[in-house]
Amino acid sequence: MDESDFTEQLNNYDRQIQNLEEQKLKILNKLKTLKQAKEELRLQYSLSKIKNRPGISEWLGKDYVWSKEVYKILKSNFKFDEFRSNQLAAINATLSKQDVLLIMPTGGGKSLVYQLPAIVTGNVSVVISPLLSLIEDQLMALRKFGIAAATVNSNSATSEKKEITAKMLENKLNLIFVTPEWMAKTKSFMNTLTKIYNAKRLERFIIDEVHCCSQWGHDFRRDYLALSILKGQFPGVPILGLTATATTNVMVEIQKILEIPDAVIITAPYNRPNLFYKVINKLENKSDSLDYLEKVLKNKYKFQSGIIYAATQKDCEELATELRKRDLQVAPYHANLEGPVKSKIHKKWADNTYQAVIATIAFGMGIDKPDVKFVIHYTVPKSLEGLYQESGRAGRDGKNADCTLMFNLTDWLRNFSMTQNTREEKSVNDILHYCINTATCRRKMISKYFDDDWRSSDCMQMCDHCKNPNDNIQTYNVISCLKDIINLIGLASNKEVNLTLKKLLDNWFKLGPKNLQLSGTQPKFTRQQGEHIVGFLLCKRYLSVRRGYSLVTTLAYIDTNPSVDIKSFNGKILMEYSSNIRGLPIENIDKIDLIEESVSGKRLSESHSNSHSKKIKKDV
Numbered sequence: 001m002d003e004s005d006f007t008e009q010l011n012n013y014d015r016q017i018q019n020l021e022e023q024k025l026k027i028l029n030k031l032k033t034l035k036q037a038k039e040e041l042r043l044q045y046s047l048s049k050i051k052n053r054p055g056i057s058e059w060l061g062k063d064y065v066w067s068k069e070v071y072k073i074l075k076s077n078f079k080f081d082e083f084r085s086n087q088l089a090a091i092n093a094t095l096s097k098q099d100v101l102l103i104m105p106t107g108g109g110k111s112l113v114y115q116l117p118a119i120v121t122g123n124v125s126v127v128i129s130p131l132l133s134l135i136e137d138q139l140m141a142l143r144k145f146g147i148a149a150a151t152v153n154s155n156s157a158t159s160e161k162k163e164i165t166a167k168m169l170e171n172k173l174n175l176i177f178v179t180p181e182w183m184a185k186t187k188s189f190m191n192t193l194t195k196i197y198n199a200k201r202l203e204r205f206i207i208d209e210v211h212c213c214s215q216w217g218h219d220f221r222r223d224y225l226a227l228s229i230l231k232g233q234f235p236g237v238p239i240l241g242l243t244a245t246a247t248t249n250v251m252v253e254i255q256k257i258l259e260i261p262d263a264v265i266i267t268a269p270y271n272r273p274n275l276f277y278k279v280i281n282k283l284e285n286k287s288d289s290l291d292y293l294e295k296v297l298k299n300k301y302k303f304q305s306g307i308i309y310a311a312t313q314k315d316c317e318e319l320a321t322e323l324r325k326r327d328l329q330v331a332p333y334h335a336n337l338e339g340p341v342k343s344k345i346h347k348k349w350a351d352n353t354y355q356a357v358i359a360t361i362a363f364g365m366g367i368d369k370p371d372v373k374f375v376i377h378y379t380v381p382k383s384l385e386g387l388y389q390e391s392g393r394a395g396r397d398g399k400n401a402d403c404t405l406m407f408n409l410t411d412w413l414r415n416f417s418m419t420q421n422t423r424e425e426k427s428v429n430d431i432l433h434y435c436i437n438t439a440t441c442r443r444k445m446i447s448k449y450f451d452d453d454w455r456s457s458d459c460m461q462m463c464d465h466c467k468n469p470n471d472n473i474q475t476y477n478v479i480s481c482l483k484d485i486i487n488l489i490g491l492a493s494n495k496e497v498n499l500t501l502k503k504l505l506d507n508w509f510k511l512g513p514k515n516l517q518l519s520g521t522q523p524k525f526t527r528q529q530g531e532h533i534v535g536f537l538l539c540k541r542y543l544s545v546r547r548g549y550s551l552v553t554t555l556a557y558i559d560t561n562p563s564v565d566i567k568s569f570n571g572k573i574l575m576e577y578s579s580n581i582r583g584l585p586i587e588n589i590d591k592i593d594l595i596e597e598s599v600s601g602k603r604l605s606e607s608h609s610n611s612h613s614k615k616i617k618k619d620v
């Protein structure tokens with residue numbers, strides 16, 4: 001074979017290989033697309049199955065073999081006359097050996113649903129709970145009801161573990177509490193459970209805070225994934241999952257992870273009628289926010305107890321220090337504090353020595369102080385679920401309490417910049433919608449998020465919108481603002497400048513470098529209203545956020561959305577705006593009067609083109 005023959009054959013092989021590689025790539029892509037479509041189909045099917053599930057009426061019967069016993073125990077052990085809605089259904093379903101997911105708001109009465117059946121059936125039920133402190137609280141409560149319950153965990157002495165194992169094997173314990181880590185990693189415990197299972201005395205698994213299974217949820221915990229072994233290892237043992245919040249997506253994921261596709265799903269209404277929800281502006285200037293907190297803690301909430309949630313440990317420490325300087329009895333609480341320090345702070349808050357804790361979300365599960373009068377989010381939370389859950393710690397006693405979110409776009413952008421996947425992006429976008437929307441009932445937005453039924457009469461004026469439903473709501477055409485912002489982004493991009501929110505607003509309001517500004521005068525509306533408009537345009541995806549990376553942090557830049565064709569909007573992008581709700585947080589400050597300008601036929605901004613932002617009368 002001469003060299004040219006060799007080269008020709010070699011090239012021939014190369015062509016064939018290349019050809020096959022291309023086909024392989026196409027097939028792999030096709031395979032990926034098909035797998036994604038299959039997953040999506042599964043998801044859609046599961047979602048529709050959940051959304052169209054039958055009501056709970058079939059579980060409300062009072063003629064089950066256990067019904068008499070159940071009512072007797074309700075009265076004798078728990079001293080209650082009646083079940084609350086959904087408690088009876090969940091109890092009947094779990095006693096019928098069905099898998100059950102019970103979603104009931106904080107204070108709804110979930111504990112009874114696993115405690116009472118444990119007395120009815122005897123045998124051993126295993127409660128998996130995320131925190132040792134939560135377990136201790138539950139055990140304390142159970143002693144009152146005469147239920148044989150105990151815990152084994154990493155703090156248990158060897159003799160204690162032996163004693164509890166013996167009790168479990170001898171059927172002398174009804175409820176055994178463990179953490180998911182313990183459950184997954186302790187072989188001896190699994191061996192004991194296997195023995196009990198083989199003896200047909202393993203009654204059920206109760207998974208508290210079951211939403212922690214889901215990466216869609218706001219509290220995902222890797223250890224919960226280990227619970228996927230339960231169905232395989234102990235077939236036929238029913239699972240009862242309990243949580244205060246789970247969107248339909250979260251429910252689907254829980255079902256998948258725990259392998260309980262046919263679980264009976266029981267949801268109580270999300271509405272907490274005694275909580276007043278509101279969103280207020282958080283001003284850029286920190287001292288204004290501190291003034292606001294000082295004012296409400298010293299006046300409106302004088303002698304009342306509350307929680308202030310902040311985003312980071314540093315924020316909590318700083319805020320607590322500042323408020324203490326203003327003679328307020330508060331303390332920071334976050335995951336980085338030593339256990340005894342955390343307990344001490346919790347205790348001092350529980351006995352009202354501290355008026356408020358300034359906390360990260362580490363201050364959460366197991367907080368069951370009944371008289372929390374206010375929950376303030378000093379920083380916008382990362383999801384609506386988080387907001388609902390955290391603010392839900394207020395008003396457990398049924399009395400009116402306030403849930404206030406201090407919103408600014410900078411905090412939101414910081415959250416956005418830290419998102420790591422599309423799920424997290426969706427969560428932060430949902431909360432932006434909640435904050436920016438000033439023309440819809442807050443409760444309605446929360447209910448919609450959780451696919452809950454909603455009637456407008458459910459709010460009873462217990463949110464900032466419904467308190468003044470039509471007051472000061474105007475509709476503005478903000479298309480010219482979008483055009484201006486797109487032009488500002490273009491100018492910056494030509495000069496290779498990235499626009500953070502601050503830089504964008506500076507340039508828009510003529511504070512930035514001249515060559516990055518538009519011609520004409522600065523907008524007539526306030527910078528804060530400008531920020532609101534940017535938030536609205538981000539929320540509606542007319543603008544987008546681009547991440548940038550510095551050595552120390554991730555940044556968020558405001559950018560155009562390439563898929564938005566501004567010509568297709570027919571000259572209109574309508575934004576509803578309630579100056580009542582978006583008024584400044586400090587009372588007695590001059591009211592911003594966009595309305596006056598619009599009523600007198602003036603434009604939102606005189607610097608802009610003729611068509612700019614003319615007010616369009618709201619069609620009520």
Ligand SMILES: Nc1ncnc2c1ncn2[C@@H]1O[C@H](COP(=O)(O)OP(=O)(O)OP(=O)(O)O)[C@@H](O)[C@H]1O
Pocket residue numbers: 080081082083084087104105106107108109110111112243244368
């Ligand atoms: N059927 C009932 N009748 C009257 N009170 C009840 C009933 N069931 C529960 N409760 C009371 O409701 C309160 C809240 O119950 P529980 O602590 O079980 O709520 P929860 O749903 O577990 O709340 P969280 O999500 O905060 O843990 C308790 O004080 C409990 O005694």
